[in-house]
Amino acid sequence: MPELFDEKTELIIKNDLDNEIEKLIRQYLAKLKFSLVIKPAIISLIALIISFFMDISNVPILGNITVNIAKSIFPGWQPAIEAFQPFRFWWLPLFTYALFVFLAFLAYKKLKEEVQRNPVSETIDRVIDSYSSVIDSISTALPLLGAALLLISIRLGEEIFLGLSVPFEIKALIVLAIGKLFEPVLDQLSVEFQNIVSHIKDLKEKYFSRIQIENAKGLLDKLGGNNISMDHFPKIDIKDIEKYKIIITDILNISHSIKEDYNLLQSLMEKINLMPQISKDKIEELKSLANAISQASLSLSNENTVTGLKYLESIARK
Numbered sequence: 001m002p003e004l005f006d007e008k009t010e011l012i013i014k015n016d017l018d019n020e021i022e023k024l025i026r027q028y029l030a031k032l033k034f035s036l037v038i039k040p041a042i043i044s045l046i047a048l049i050i051s052f053f054m055d056i057s058n059v060p061i062l063g064n065i066t067v068n069i070a071k072s073i074f075p076g077w078q079p080a081i082e083a084f085q086p087f088r089f090w091w092l093p094l095f096t097y098a099l100f101v102f103l104a105f106l107a108y109k110k111l112k113e114e115v116q117r118n119p120v121s122e123t124i125d126r127v128i129d130s131y132s133s134v135i136d137s138i139s140t141a142l143p144l145l146g147a148a149l150l151l152i153s154i155r156l157g158e159e160i161f162l163g164l165s166v167p168f169e170i171k172a173l174i175v176l177a178i179g180k181l182f183e184p185v186l187d188q189l190s191v192e193f194q195n196i197v198s199h200i201k202d203l204k205e206k207y208f209s210r211i212q213i214e215n216a217k218g219l220l221d222k223l224g225g226n227n228i229s230m231d232h233f234p235k236i237d238i239k240d241i242e243k244y245k246i247i248i249t250d251i252l253n254i255s256h257s258i259k260e261d262y263n264l265l266q267s268l269m270e271k272i273n274l275m276p277q278i279s280k281d282k283i284e285e286l287k288s289l290a291n292a293i294s295q296a297s298l299s300l301s302n303e304n305t306v307t308g309l310k311y312l313e314s315i316a317r318k
Contacts, residue, residue, distance in 0.1 A: 053065050
């Protein structure tokens with residue numbers, strides 16, 4: 001016959017659960033390598049390679065690749081004789097791509113630390129959003145700087161315009177494209193770490209549900225077990241015990257509903273604490289949650305439950 005868990009026993013079980021969760025998190029994080037970003041980074045890497053073929057200056061190894069491509073497409077075309085050589089910015093997309101990869105690695109390390117310390121979905125979203133903002137800012141700022149440089153160089157003359165501003169703006173636009181194509185890398189990191197958090201959350205919910213169910217089953221077994229002497233309840237009939245079991249089962253179902261509403265409220269409050277201000281949508285969610293809790297509490301006052309509780313009271317007085 002299962003025994004009811006006392007507070008000391010539940011504390012021991014909870015400590016064991018926390019230790020088991022820590023071990024699981026370490027195992028999951030050990031399997032989660034930074035190489036997982038290779039597949040989502042392929043498309044941005046292709047854009048980086050293409051950037052070497054889109055240049056009006058000489059590129060290492062490839063030479064003046066744009067002129068060579070133009071000659072292959074139009075065999076009779078001859079490039080105009082240039083009085084000056086434009087600046088070489090072939091390294092700009094390569095440098096920014098390396099910076100994006102480094103930022104993704106920092107995000108990966110930060111996520112591992114946060115999940116190890118506190119596996120919460122909101123923390124993962126906040127880390128991913130912060131690094132995404134940095135990458136997006138860099139990729140957007142360069143074309144804007146190039147546009148400003150173009151406007152200035154129009155007045156400074158053809159040499160500055162074609163030799164500096166135009167090649168820089170070309171590479172800056174390529175950087176913008178690479179930055180947008182790099183977003184799936186951070187999205188993949190978010191998905192992988194969210195999977196760990198979701199698994200840990202499910203494990204905790206199963207634990208608390210098991211504790212509650214085991215307590216309820218233990219109470220029911222004590223009430224209906226053959227090892228309990230009926231001398232303590234001389235005036236209670238077997239039919240009364242069956243009715244008592246039904247009442248306990250109803251109360252258990254109601255407690256499950258209240259527990260779910262409480263978990264939802266706790267999750268919502270965690271989100272609210274991380275927000276700078278409460279939006280109208282969050283207020284509506286709070287109203288909906290309040291209605292759900294109100295309905296759950298009303299179920300405690302329905303006729304069947306009240307009758308059952310009164311019946312329990314009469315039994316106790318006997």
